[in-house]
Amino acid sequence: MGVRFHKMHGLGNDFVVIDARVAPVALSEPQVRAIADRRTGVGCDQLILVETSTVADARMRIFNADGGEVGACGNATRCVARLLGEDVRIETLAGILHGKTNGTGATIDMGQPRFNWETIPLAYAMDTRDMPVGWEGLERPTAANVGNPHVIFFVPDTYAVALDAIGPVIETDPLFPERVNVNIATVRTRNAIDLRVWERGVGLTQACGTGACATAVAAIRLGLAGGPVTVTLPGGDLIIDWKPGETIRMTGPATHVYSGEIDTGWLG
Numbered sequence: 001m002g003v004r005f006h007k008m009h010g011l012g013n014d015f016v017v018i019d020a021r022v023a024p025v026a027l028s029e030p031q032v033r034a035i036a037d038r039r040t041g042v043g044c045d046q047l048i049l050v051e052t053s054t055v056a057d058a059r060m061r062i063f064n065a066d067g068g069e070v071g072a073c074g075n076a077t078r079c080v081a082r083l084l085g086e087d088v089r090i091e092t093l094a095g096i097l098h099g100k101t102n103g104t105g106a107t108i109d110m111g112q113p114r115f116n117w118e119t120i121p122l123a124y125a126m127d128t129r130d131m132p133v134g135w136e137g138l139e140r141p142t143a144a145n146v147g148n149p150h151v152i153f154f155v156p157d158t159y160a161v162a163l164d165a166i167g168p169v170i171e172t173d174p175l176f177p178e179r180v181n182v183n184i185a186t187v188r189t190r191n192a193i194d195l196r197v198w199e200r201g202v203g204l205t206q207a208c209g210t211g212a213c214a215t216a217v218a219a220i221r222l223g224l225a226g227g228p229v230t231v232t233l234p235g236g237d238l239i240i241d242w243k244p245g246e247t248i249r250m251t252g253p254a255t256h257v258y259s260g261e262i263d264t265g266w267l268g
């Protein structure tokens, strides 16, 4: 008797999705890490548990590859929407999200962004539009919470930044009590942004849906862009639409690769 799962991804940000609505599944942090391991496990950036909900069509729980449970995952939300149906409401730790599937993906209403330092959260008060901090040449970022914490640096060339080196330093800086997702963005036009992300609890990913949301919203808030914004990540494009006072709409692909079964004997 094993645990059935769906291997899915959004622009290469990949997931093991376990539908636990019929038979509940409880996984410890070490078990999540074991499943996420790309050599000895199935391999994924995040493990997603789909459970029953009393307030929505289903509840989505999100676990990073390091085993930690977090509040939001944009790319996985599109994948879960495709599993659930055409027009769905998904309960998450960050609130109830509304999703509509289309041809090869989905549009998700990701809720309203938050900007106050306490909501990011930061360890002490500061203006999150232009933060008086810096790390090895990356200066004056901005921050947003879109169900999870993001710090965003606007730079001339995102691909010139050694994100694999500086990402973990910023992710674990004491300024961020819950750690943080690190976004390095280049605004190409008012409707086009290049983005790379060092994800909290994972590392470099091919795409980050909440990172694209946080970055597009930050650019619009700072007057650098106007919605809808095409955010180009290493894995491809997401379309983010937002105006101040509105909720964020994210549109992009969601791919089902295969379904399989994890041997619970191995899982321990």
Ligand SMILES: N[C@H](CCC[C@H](N)C(=O)O)C(=O)O
Binding pocket: 013, 045, 046, 064, 070, 071, 072, 073, 074, 075, 076, 148, 149, 181, 199, 200, 201, 202, 207, 208, 209, 210, 211
């Ligand atoms: N690493 C994120 C969760 C997954 C976000 C990303 N995969 C997305 O598509 O939004 C965090 O710890 O908040």
